[in-house]
Amino acid sequence: MESYRKRHRVAPIARDRQRGVTVIGFLILAILFGIVGLAAIKVTPMYIKNMRLSKVLQDTQQELNGKGANPQNIRVEIAKRFSIEDINLPNDNIKINQSKNGYTVRIQYENRVPYVADVWLLIVFDKQVEIRR
Numbered sequence: 001m002e003s004y005r006k007r008h009r010v011a012p013i014a015r016d017r018q019r020g021v022t023v024i025g026f027l028i029l030a031i032l033f034g035i036v037g038l039a040a041i042k043v044t045p046m047y048i049k050n051m052r053l054s055k056v057l058q059d060t061q062q063e064l065n066g067k068g069a070n071p072q073n074i075r076v077e078i079a080k081r082f083s084i085e086d087i088n089l090p091n092d093n094i095k096i097n098q099s100k101n102g103y104t105v106r107i108q109y110e111n112r113v114p115y116v117a118d119v120w121l122l123i124v125f126d127k128q129v130e131i132r133r
Helices: 001-005 012-017 023-064 069-086
Strands: 094-098 104-117 119-132
Touching: 001 094, 012 104, 023 104, 023 119, 069 094
Parallel strands: none
Antiparallel strands: 094 104, 104 119
């Protein structure tokens, strides 16, 4: 073998150490992926509920815009859509205020789910639409 190649040759021992992820490295990666995966599993249903609530508000706005809506009509329409979407939300979280052009409907609530031990995941939902008379 040429002399310049002998000097730059990798020893078999060093090659054995460079084969891949060690057991400790694999465990650390598995724990990190597990933590993120568990959070995703816990949070996904909350985001789905938030998307359904947003859809309810948008549909209510489209349905009642420009049709002389009043707070009672708005509450009835939202209650119907909540029943269809199987959403249980206290009436205290739905606020209907009179605005310049009609009514402002705002749904505001917090959704919590236990994560690990005393750690909780919290998502705050705050959506507002304006329904014109």
